[in-house]
Amino acid sequence: MSKKFKISGKVINYLKMAVTGITIEAWDKDLMFDDYLGSAITNKKGEFTIEFDDSKFKELFLDNCPDVFFKIYKNKKLIHSTEKDVIINADQKTKVTICIPQKATTEEGQSMDKRLINGRLITANDEAVVANIELYEVNLNGETCLNSTKSNKTGSYQFECKWNNEHKPDLQVMASEGKKIIAFSRVYYNTSKDLTIDLIVDNKEFVGSPTYTRLNN
Numbered sequence: 001m002s003k004k005f006k007i008s009g010k011v012i013n014y015l016k017m018a019v020t021g022i023t024i025e026a027w028d029k030d031l032m033f034d035d036y037l038g039s040a041i042t043n044k045k046g047e048f049t050i051e052f053d054d055s056k057f058k059e060l061f062l063d064n065c066p067d068v069f070f071k072i073y074k075n076k077k078l079i080h081s082t083e084k085d086v087i088i089n090a091d092q093k094t095k096v097t098i099c100i101p102q103k104a105t106t107e108e109g110q111s112m113d114k115r116l117i118n119g120r121l122i123t124a125n126d127e128a129v130v131a132n133i134e135l136y137e138v139n140l141n142g143e144t145c146l147n148s149t150k151s152n153k154t155g156s157y158q159f160e161c162k163w164n165n166e167h168k169p170d171l172q173v174m175a176s177e178g179k180k181i182i183a184f185s186r187v188y189y190n191t192s193k194d195l196t197i198d199l200i201v202d203n204k205e206f207v208g209s210p211t212y213t214r215l216n217n
Helices: 211-215
Strands: 004-012 023-028 035-041 047-053 068-074 077-081 093-099 112-123 132-139 142-150 156-164 171-177 180-184 199-201
Touching (some): 004 023, 035 047, 112 171, 132 156, 142 156
Parallel strands (some): 004 093, 112 199
Antiparallel strands (some): 004 047, 023 035, 023 068, 068 077, 132 142, 132 171, 171 180
16 A cells, blocks of 8 residues: 655745745655655745655665655746755655745846945934844834844944845844844835934833834734
8 A cells, every 4th residue: 555645835035935936846865866756836825735655756665755855946947956955754744844045036147236234323312332233124924134233332333235136125123232122223115225224222211112013913
């Protein structure tokens, strides 16, 4: 009697957003020739399901479970592979999350645009503050921390980011000391150029939450 297998999962990009409409192929990694197990196309949520039985890979008596890796295609072009991160002896029901790196999501021939986000962290009296600074991209699915740094003795900070020319992220900067948020900016929508974002620390104890937290609650 054949043994049934089901792989279900989700494909996300480097911003943790769902990647839709791409083809996922599942393969069994072998010493000589890899075995094709099946394929699927991700839905609007980036989800996919691939089902197969052991006839797809069972060449040896002891080959009871496949060693699975994935190939990801966009417009019939291979953009990513998990061949270096094989799932050894995959269970009959396996759940995975595949994260596609930023380089793979950039279209061929599409140039990357370097943008600088800088500013100062100061008090209302223009005194420099040294603290942790985080840069976030905000969207309907929540927020993603893109980078973090620390302001220097003059309160200055800087982030250097690279996006493809068509990407215009909604950005927000936050300052914190330990787990306490001490300042945050408004959301800068559809950014396509360098930004200077100064943060002002209120001398009073911080009360409230960042804009993106309030919007998503």
